[in-house]
Amino acid sequence: MSSWAEVVGQEQAVGVLQAAAQAARNPQSQRAMTHAWLITGPPGSGRSVAARAFVAALQCSHPTENGCGNCEDCRQVWAKTHPDVTDFATEKSIISVEEVRSFMHAAQTAPSRGKWRVILLEDADRMVERTSNLLLKAIEEPPARTVWVLCAPSPEDLITTIRSRCRQVNLRVPPVKDVAQLLMRKHAVEWETAYQAASLAQSHIGIAHRLITEEGRVEQRYQQLADLLQIENVGEAIFYVEEMLKENKQQVEEELATRNAREEAELKRILGLTDREKVPPAMRSQLTQLQEEQKRRAVRAVKDPLDQLLVNLLSFFRDVVVMQAGVNHPPINQGYQDLLVAVALSSTLQDTYRKVNAIEIARKRLQSNTSVNLIFEALAVELIQ
Numbered sequence: 001m002s003s004w005a006e007v008v009g010q011e012q013a014v015g016v017l018q019a020a021a022q023a024a025r026n027p028q029s030q031r032a033m034t035h036a037w038l039i040t041g042p043p044g045s046g047r048s049v050a051a052r053a054f055v056a057a058l059q060c061s062h063p064t065e066n067g068c069g070n071c072e073d074c075r076q077v078w079a080k081t082h083p084d085v086t087d088f089a090t091e092k093s094i095i096s097v098e099e100v101r102s103f104m105h106a107a108q109t110a111p112s113r114g115k116w117r118v119i120l121l122e123d124a125d126r127m128v129e130r131t132s133n134l135l136l137k138a139i140e141e142p143p144a145r146t147v148w149v150l151c152a153p154s155p156e157d158l159i160t161t162i163r164s165r166c167r168q169v170n171l172r173v174p175p176v177k178d179v180a181q182l183l184m185r186k187h188a189v190e191w192e193t194a195y196q197a198a199s200l201a202q203s204h205i206g207i208a209h210r211l212i213t214e215e216g217r218v219e220q221r222y223q224q225l226a227d228l229l230q231i232e233n234v235g236e237a238i239f240y241v242e243e244m245l246k247e248n249k250q251q252v253e254e255e256l257a258t259r260n261a262r263e264e265a266e267l268k269r270i271l272g273l274t275d276r277e278k279v280p281p282a283m284r285s286q287l288t289q290l291q292e293e294q295k296r297r298a299v300r301a302v303k304d305p306l307d308q309l310l311v312n313l314l315s316f317f318r319d320v321v322v323m324q325a326g327v328n329h330p331p332i333n334q335g336y337q338d339l340l341v342a343v344a345l346s347s348t349l350q351d352t353y354r355k356v357n358a359i360e361i362a363r364k365r366l367q368s369n370t371s372v373n374l375i376f377e378a379l380a381v382e383l384i385q
């Protein structure tokens with residue numbers, strides 16, 4: 001199947017990228033190829049998939065198609081093993097100067113199969129200014145056959161000077177029905193199941209996939225909201241929040257523990273130490289650096305599921321607004337009719353607006369250093385009033 005079939009609900013962006021890939025094949029128009037691309041789009045819109053489809057189309061060796069999805073080149077791009085593609089997706093919070101230097105080095109190397117040398121940076125927004133300036137230099141003077149493809153949530157996430165040197169392609173939030181079709185194709189599920197997952201995920205493709213593949217996820221999401229809505233007084237609210245945060249922290253710590261240990265073992269191996277050996281003082285700064293990175297990651301990992309809970313809650317009360325205002329519009333929370341009706345009948349539209357506002361404030365505060373306990377206690381109290 002064509003590489004482009006992986007990109008859902010993005011006809012306009014796909015049109016631009018396909019045209020560029022087509023022009024890049026033609027020796028007459030090749031020289032006009034843009035050497036730096038910036039693909040932006042909200043989380044879950046499929047930025048990295050769109051970027052990869054584009055790279056596959058550039059490298060594709062099919063005689064007539066661009067990004068056939070079947071040739072050796074296409075397959076290697078998708079498997080992240082193509083010799084002419086330097087891939088960088090980070091789970092770290094920040095891309096380091098050393099890493100940018102390694103991309104710059106790769107960018108200077110000619111492609112081995114005679115097409116393009118591509119540097120694909122999935123999280124180009126995770127750079128501090130000094131690193132960005134280094135990247136800027138590389139993008140300013142690219143060798144004739146090098147193409148940079150950067151991805152970020154929005155153009156504003158990059159410094160202006162980088163932004164202005166890239167050709168920008170913006171993805172939109174894909175329509176629910178397009179995400180549902182993708183789920184049907186990938187997971188062989190019924191339309192209703194696929195549509196519910198796509199709708200609950202509010203078109204976030206990654207979350208929609210998880211709702212389908214991880215057993216009990218849909219039920220868990222429902223139960224979490226149902227429990228929250230049952231809170232009747234401040235005492236219960238505080239108890240609920242404490243329990244919920246404790247559980248979340250524990251779960252995240254368990255998930256990270258194995259990974260952190262693996263990274264430390266890997267670092268020791270690189271330093272030429274055995275697993276049991278202590279890191280000598282001269283090498284300790286590298287270990288400290290890794291541990292700091294792990295700490296930053298843990299903070300994010302704790303906040304991500306909490307933000308997701310707020311997003312779910314927000315979607316729920318928006319559905320309540322729609323119902324209370326008498327607007328004929330299908331709810332995001334498909335299958336939550338009983339909860340929606342109960343809340344809509346027992347409160348006023350004004351109450352609901354106040355709750356929506358409180359949730360939005362909680363989301364903003366979650367991005368700051370405010371204690372999560374304080375944020376959620378305040379919110380839980382708002383929701384029962």
Ligand SMILES: [Zn+2]
Nearest residue numbers: 060068071074
């Ligand atoms: Zn191909």
